[in-house]
Amino acid sequence: MPATVEFDYERAVDRATQLFWKKGYSNTSLRELLKVMGIGEGSFYNSFGSKKDLYLECLGHYNDTVSRRRLNALVSPASVKEGVRAFFKCVLDDLDNPKTPQVCMLANGLSSDVLAERELARSIVSDIRWFAGTFVRRLEEAKKAGELPLEFNAAVAAHVLVTFLQGLFRVIRVLQDRAQVEQQIEALLRGLGL
């Protein structure tokens, strides 16, 4: 038995994130987590403290990788309209990507099991606020740049997008018809004037 940490912390968190992402919080058991992380109970409680703490860690990891990648697609293009569409394309492309087992881990967090734990609820809500905030800022920026009319309500439009997105992340799990989803997105964007 070793005296120094023997497993790859980052790799373990990444594996755990995938599992939480795919199966949700309370539906993922500690034994399953240990298996995909490749470590035993001893190391786990030494390094992570508890299942809850690991979940918080995974949320952070998720935002640092997946959320950031998607929001980059939103922010990078010069025009909002391109940005918003690039964002949705990025999300839909993940449907065919085996590395992204579900659509959105943040959206999955808006469930009774996660929201029932105060600490997790606080974290999820704060993450979603940050996510929505990025949308608001991008739309307001476009308004200032003259790309959107002055009467355009950036905050409301951004929140409609985020709310719709939350629904999309649910519906997509049982719909799976990409063409139909793309029609919905385009209809919404045009309706909002984007």
Add this chain to the structure above:
Amino acid sequence: MPATVEFDYERAVDRATQLFWKKGYSNTSLRELLKVMGIGEGSFYNSFGSKKDLYLECLGHYNDTVSRRRLNALVSPASVKEGVRAFFKCVLDDLDNPKTPQVCMLANGLSSDVLAERELARSIVSDIRWFAGTFVRRLEEAKKAGELPLEFNAAVAAHVLVTFLQGLFRVIRVLQDRAQVEQQIEALLRGLGL
């Protein structure tokens, strides 16, 4: 000990529905259910068979009462625009109603724990399809009546509404600012031409 059923079946299902509705499927334990239903394990397995079966029964009960009431608000008014708004008003009013502990039990069903059980998933998906179908039919009816332009895509608009609604049912649990929600709804409806 009696030789005839001693509890009120309808009442028991109603209580169970409230609990499932509030806490989700796997987060509601059998013991909790028995407590609010006011019966013991013996009667339970005699009358309901299993937790899964009870959940299906509760889904039916939910649709027969809550879903139907909401869809009535959609269908009853002469104009679609009124109908859609009456529907959303009906949903938002339930936020202040203590008899409706959460927003939508169908939306809550789109979670890993429920979707993981094939039988429950089938039922939830079919119920949501029925729900969405009512929206589609209402919009198409309005189109035929000349209330909506001929180029209006009823199916897509209806599904955008339902997807948005799914998101709303999630976001509302952590947002709780009715005025802001009403702004979102109005922006979406106007955007869709409703």
Add this chain to the structure above:
DNA sequence: CGCTATCTGTAGCGGGTGCTACAATTGAGT
């Protein structure tokens, strides 16, 4: 009244949960 069918409470089963105590083993520091 007696018999039988039925419902109900109890007690508990097998298994899963998150978590912990602890000994065994190892590496780093001196």
Add this chain to the structure above:
DNA sequence: ACTCAATTGTAGCACCCGCTACAGATAGCG
């Protein structure tokens, strides 16, 4: 080389889960 702190696997804890076997009580029926 020796000590000491640190990590690790194991074994098991207390609790909860959905569910079942079964005996006891009771109502309906002859």
